[in-house]
Amino acid sequence: MAEPFKNLLNAALVRQAGHHLQRAWPAFDRSRFEALAEGGLDTLELKARAGHISAALEATLPADFDAACGVLEASLAPASEGTPARPAVDGLAGWIVWPMTDYVARAGQVHPERALAALHAMTQRLTAEWALRPFIVNHPALTWDTLQRWCVDPSAHVRRLVSEGSRPRLPWGLQLKSLIADPSPTLPLLERLQDDPSDYVRRSVANHLNDIAKDHPGLVTGWLARHLPGATAERRALLRHASRTLIKRGDAGALAAWGLGAALQGHAVLVVTPAQAVLGGDGVTIEATLVSTARGPQALEVDYAVHHVKARGGATAKVFKGWRLTLAAGEQRVLRKRHALKEITTRRYHAGWHRVDLLVNGKVMAEAGFALALAGP
Incomplete structure (x- = not known):
């Protein structure tokens, strides 16, 4: 039987976090953090575990948010362009970073610029896609300006965050009702990223467009009409993946775009x-x-x-x-x-x-x- 998802966050990772947080800040109360984080952890599902460990962080990190972010950033493993979900030995990376991003999302709403800078670092060690969403809701102007800059960031993980974090219907994430109603704020970002050199980024763009297709099929069929003619092989693959919901539904515009509109003879x-x-x-x-x-x-x-x-x-x-x-x-x-x-x-x-x-x-x-x-x- 496969290992339950919830065990992606476990007591061993809590203790690893305690070690690296104390390394980054010698005054860190490691024993209190581990006691708070491990208490009742086994009874919780994955998302609840992230929130539970996040609350333990909030109880033991410096009260000053900038200082707290500094401790979290110093505890991270070196950034890598490889798979971000793998744990590291020389710092924190992988699933234990989720509670850290959750803390930043909750405690950082009064310090949004500092919080976004912390998420920029953390997304390179796992993903900050869930933590980004409250900033889109509460600080839209700042967040959209930041995402525009991140479209050309050297890290593929950061560029992917632009697309993945702003998906209207991101699994496990806060539903962005304003973007479900009107996805236009994300379209310039997706247009800049659809030819990104990283397949990791392009796949996120495809999933984002597929999200949009569920509520605005005509917008995505229009996108196909503009961007499919003369497309590279990489862009065609992206657009094909973005069309999957429309093709399953038998959408006439999407089927025609791919030469599939005719009924079987x-x-x-x-x-x-x-x-x-x-x-x-x-x-x-x-x-x-x-x-x-x-x-x-x-x-x-x-x-x-x-x-x-x-x-x-x-x-x-x-x-x-x-x-x-x-x-x-x-x-x-x-x-x-x-x-x-x-x-x-x-x-x-x-x-x-x-x-x-x-x-x-x-x-x-x-x-x-x-x-x-x-x-x-």
Whole structure:
């Protein structure tokens, strides 16, 4: 069984933090910090653990915010362009930095310039994407000016923070309702970053645009119309990833931008086996047969939607990526994919009939399904 996410923050990391904080500030009350941070830590989930350790920091760092930031910055490991989530031996890096950014976000609202400078350092050792968001809400002018400068920062981690920290619907983060309603403040930033030399940054831009597509599809299809013609391979990959929600929804503008707007000329058959499946078992096999009646090749995006049974009846559809292919004139092609049926933190399964739709270029071309039983008594 995989290690629970919550254990990314644990007592060993608390003690490591105590060591490096005391190294940075000899007067640091390490024993009190560790007692506060470790007390009750095992009972909490990951995000609550970050807040719990953050409160222990606030109780033991200098009362002066500038001095407190100085201690935190001095405790950090040297910045690296490598994976920021890895712990280091010569200073703090990785998941233990999350509580530090949380402290800065809460205590720094009355000192926003100093706080943003601290986040600039911390994001290079993990990420400050969650901590940045309260500053967008409470200090928009300062924060947008700062993000404009950070677009050309030497660190890819800082440039990524510009995009990731301002995503309207960032997972685990404070929802930025003003940007959900009107994402225009972020668009100049995304335009500057979409051709960034770092794939790490470009992938964040793609996810940001995909967030926007959920609420403003026309804005993103317009973006595709402007930025896809003549795009480099790297930009095309970014824009393709940014289009994924629109393509799953069968958005006509997005499909047309990628040459996928036409319906399948031919017919499709969908088979799901076994007809009776058990949660936690071997899953089901999705088998789609496509038959072309066209005189030329067809570019196809083939996905499938599973209609998950809800607790109170009814169902809600979730689209899963399938295949991207070119079907030759008169060709018959069989596509197969194993679909897992296991408990995950973001989805709760319920017993019953699960319809499966086959989507070809966003249009339902066939359907089948399976009956799901829950394991155990």
